[in-house]
Amino acid sequence: MTAVDLGLPLPSLIPASRAPAPVDGPLRDTFGRVATDLRVSVTDRCNLRCTYCMPADGLDWLPTDGVLNTEEFVRVLTVAVRDLGIRTIRFTGGEPLLRRDLEEIITRVSRLPERPGIAMTTNGLGLGRRVHGLTAAGLTRVNVSLDTVDPARFAEITRRDRLADVLDGLAAARAAGLDPVKVNAVVPDRSDLDGLAALFGFCLREGYQLRVIEQMPLDADHRWDRTAMVTAAEILEALRHVADLTPDDVPRAGAPAQTWLVDGHTDAAGRRARVGVIASVTRPFCGDCDRTRLTADGALRNCLFAENETSLLPVLRGGEGDVDAAIARLWRENTWAKRAGHSVNSGDFRQPERPMSAIGG
Template identity: 65%
Template sequence: MRGPAGAPDGSVRPDTPALVDSFGRIATDLRVSLTDRCNLRCTYCMPAEGLDWLAGPDVLTTAELLRLLDVAVTRLGVTDVRFTGGEPLLRKGLEELIEGTAALRPRARISMTTNGIGLARRAGRLRAAGLDRINVSLDTLDPRRFAEITRRDRLADVLAGLAAARAAGLAPVKVNAVLLRGINDDEAVPLLRFCLEHDYHLRFIEQMPLDPQHGWNRAEMITAAEILDRLGAAFELTPSHTPRGAAPAERWLVDGGPAEVGVIGSVTRPFCEACDRTRLTADGALRNCLFSQSETDLRGLLRGGASDEDLAGAWRATMWAKLAGHRINEAGFAQPIRPMSAIGG
């Protein structure tokens, strides 16, 4: 049963404009999916033929997105906005959207997660528009493996995008890597050496059950402990002294620092108790957790004439109802209906 304000235990939401939940967490980090489309077909993310993409009219317009972002930043206390996809570089008017977000006050930190295809020719424009930093997905340094994992021969484009992002001042440039058993799990050390050489910040991420095929197998997942064991064979790792806060990555100094490597153990070392995220899909669905089984239709409210305070109220109620954790490690866990490409990273 849910109480009047939607909390799992029936408790009443405090009178605060912030996006607080019934466990005392406050969401200040907004993940915004700009499209469910992608120009890669990573094996752990979607089938070779792709998926049924959202129809154009279902996707929020730039004006609608900016209105929701204005509500989030000026009324709800959001301080960090990350644009994701699908692949956000496929979104028309991306620079305009970033520029509009950067104009909001108080000014939020703006970042983006991308596969890097096309980034080389746009990094400078994105930085000029107001993008502060960027994460680029890169699971392998081997062209053959890259084509096997992504079903596209585009490794050179990704590497060029990384270099362009660094040159444009999108610092720190972060690299997100997923290790797949029997495919690229021998590349933990080479990937870290590469990132150290180029001054990129590497983050390894455990593979999560968010594929549309529902083919995720816990036994095939490379765990955080395994990643650290592989890295420990070549580097001396010591815990970072920097407070973790709500950051998803556990950070480790490499050979005494100052360089670091991060490991995001979403499955085996969950960080739900400190989660500060709220999520908006490309079609305007609000989610209080990556693995949520429910959503709030902000697009319907927007197009139905809702006021900014109506939107803020719906947002607050959704976050108040957030569960304690994602429950991946509990019996009866069910994947969300939407895959990662439709939710946003």
């Protein structure tokens, strides 16, 4: 079955050029898109075991010497900002708070002459203890993954009884002045739609911005089922049972979430509350994508669902020639090879070998 059979949108991009990759300038692809947003996975390890992400026993983690160290991360990120036009960096995992040197990495990136916006996506465990050090280092925004506020269901999904720690982390982030504080939620099963209403109500009361994400085929077990996935339409219907929503007039640009204003509610800063839905599967936004990705072991990926990636380790650890120039060249070539869009809704789709925990959210 193809995307056309499913009645889903297809990217309508036409290659702007078939010439070789540029040798200078920002990160461009053949469709004219420019990557300015970098997602950096600083570790593939995680201290939760969410059922839709990884097995109960976890995964075979990358060896320590196979992961970029502090100096390597800083060098690559410096090239990205200084030479390639990256303007925003989001640190992810796995769970980024498992990196003890995260504050140092953020501090050094925030001191670059053309300082990028710096954000982080975390499961919230340990956030309460480290949030002040992270904000002092230069972190300005945070997304906390939270699928439910029901303790029993949280323990069932994550295989850990840690809901209280996540809620403490959210409150600490708000108290530390991070703005906005966003909550990322996945709806694992249609039975969770009632719980989504409770989560939405919690976010409205606490002043957090909820983002609900369609479950994507990036699970380690490769059990994702397109027909069983809770769709954006179902998610939006559940949200509208809680509050009236008005389409947001703020330009979406390359942002993954389509957002709505929540009538009668304000956020922690006193602005009109917003809620977003990220419909990566049923409403692809590939045509406006402005992202590039760096994995914990130094691989460049131009899409979450990319079938190929480019390793920077031989350049970083080879010690020959102009390393920074080589990094920039490889990154431009990787971006130039970006496809028009993912093929999740087509019959020839192949799930990436790496799960989300190893690619980075």
